[in-house]
Amino acid sequence: MGDWLAAIILGVVEGLTEFIPVSSTGHLLITKEMLGLTDARWDPFIYMIQLGAILAVVVLYFTRLWKVLLGLFGRDASAWRFTIAVLIAFLPSAILGLLAKDVIFAVLFNSLFVFLSLIIGGVILLLVERWAPPAREHEAMALTFRSAALIGLYQCLSIIPGVSRSGATIVGGLLSGVDKRAAAEFSFFLAIPTMVGAFAVSLWETRDVITADFLGLVAIGFVVSFVSGAFVVKTMLDFVARHGFAPFAWWRIVVGALGLVALSLGWIG
Incomplete structure (x- = not known):
């Protein structure tokens, strides 16, 4: 398989899974394994193309985000409140990720752990959606600092492979009393600083091995993840409002179970 085709496939997987609670990293690692991409450069690749999906959020929410930016300069209280809430939610994982990423990569980045995380996360998502407390907050851009911190x-x-960034934040929102739609939307906003930070770290750590060919592949994956990510962002909120998170939970469980079967049969390493 040509590298350009692999970049397209990974870009599609990234865009389709980044904003739904199924673990984009887990799906990318599985896809990379199935495609036989053993070259070490594909590891930073799957993190760097996440910026394309994040750009989709910025573009689709540009009007609201621009209003927030202007509000910061105009000392608008709601703009400052939203910005501080996002920063409060962003900082814990940013700090922990920098401190623990080497251990995570060394110990947990393997197919078995990803498949188990997918299954366990799916079960938790089903339980949380069924027994979450009644929603008290319904506006993603006006969450309390307490909810943002949780x-x-x-x-x-x-940071655990297979858990899902969006899944973890949505579960946190539901348990904090945030309704489904607002929890999903706040997860979109929180993805912006989180993934920009991950991109910057990946870029810095691979600065010595970056080549023109590698950047070309990243550009392909970036564009494809942007397009597919935009599709998901535009459709997910209405889907969640109608069907909840159960379809994503069952998807996780099925993919994880099939992965364990494939692993036991030696079809993947």
Whole structure:
């Protein structure tokens, strides 16, 4: 398979899974394994193309985000409140990720752990959706600092492969009394600083091995993840409002179970 085709496939997987609670990293690692991409450069690749999906959020929410930016300069209280809430939610995982990423990569980045995380996370998502407390907050851009802090603590779980960043933040939101739609939307906003930070770290750590060919592949994956990510962002909120998170939970469980079967049969390493 040509590298350009692999970049397209990984870009599609990234865009389709980044904003739904199924673990984009887990799906990318599985896809990379199935495609036989053993070259070490594909590891930073799957983190760097996440910026394309995040750009989709910025573009689709540009009007609201621009209003927030202007509000910061105009000392608008709601703009400052939203910005501080996002920062509160962002900082815990940023700090923990920097401190623990080497251990996570060394110990947990393997197919078995990803498949188990997918299954366990799916079960938890089903339980939380069924027994979450009644929703008290319904506006993603007006969450309390308490809810933002709890969502940020739950996001720390996403450094574990297969857990899902969006899944962890959505579960945190539901348990904090945030309704489904607002929890999903706040997860979109929180993805912006989180993934920009992950991109910057990956870029810095691979600065010595970056080549023109590698950047070309990243550009392909970036564009494809942007397009597919935009599709998901535009459709997910209405889907969640109608069907909840159960379809994503069952998807996780099925993919994890099939992965364990494939692993036991030696079809993947």
